[in-house]
Amino acid sequence: MTFSAVGNDRGFADVVKKIRAPLRFEGVGYYDVPPEKMFAVVSEPASMSKWLPMLKSLQMSHAASENGPSACGVGSERSCSFSMMGDVFERVIWWNPPHGYAFSFQPKSKMMMPTRDHSVVFLVRPHGNGGSEFVFRTYFDWQPGLMRFMAARMMPMMLNMSFVNLQKQLGGKGGKARRVA
Known part of the structure; x- marks a missing residue:
């Protein structure tokens, strides 16, 4: 796995060492808001349902x-x-506003979300004249089963919808997700 450093990456390298699963999907988007606003949108519960x-x-x-x-x-x-x-339990494992945060992701139903050792990282970096770059990374190991194939197609669709929703809300170029492994 390759990990790029982030501005003021206090604790980021340590949390990456703890992530045991491979990087599966990554998305990068560019938005017309400063990093503090971007971080608030991607971290505050009231804002998350909007994107x-x-x-x-x-x-x-x-x-x-x-x-x-x-x-x-x-x-x-x-x-x-x-x-x-279905339902998911998440625990914050790295927190560094406004630069990013990471959390473990534990689905209640392994059938509907066939993953284990699942972690998600959100990174926010300054970009351009007052804008932000938002990086979304998801790491996990696949569980066996039929839903694995459906989930592998649904995840990038859901991530790309997230980038479109953020673009509508914040302006900018938006972004795109890609399957890494």
Whole structure:
């Protein structure tokens, strides 16, 4: 795996070492908002449902956050519900506003989401005159089963829909996701 550094990558290299699965999908998009705004859109629960397709609900808890019970940080947890995919439990494993964050991703149904050792990384970098580059990476190992083939086609479609939704909301060139492995 190849990992590029990010501006002010405090802790990023350490979290990447902990990710055991290969990079499967990566998307890069360019938007007409500063990194602080971009980070808020991709990290705040109220904003995520506006750009992330099929997200029905998201509940967040900071009870185990390194930043205390009222602020997001490493240890914060999310319970998400997605149309067609079911419920997902996420735990923040790297938090560095406005540069990015990462979380482990544990689907309740291995049939609908046939992955294990699943982690997601969101990176935000300055780009152009006041804009942002947003990088979305997802790492996992495939579980065997029929849904694996459907999920392999659905994931890039969902990621590309996310980039389109972000472009409509924020302006800019948008982006595209690609399958890496």
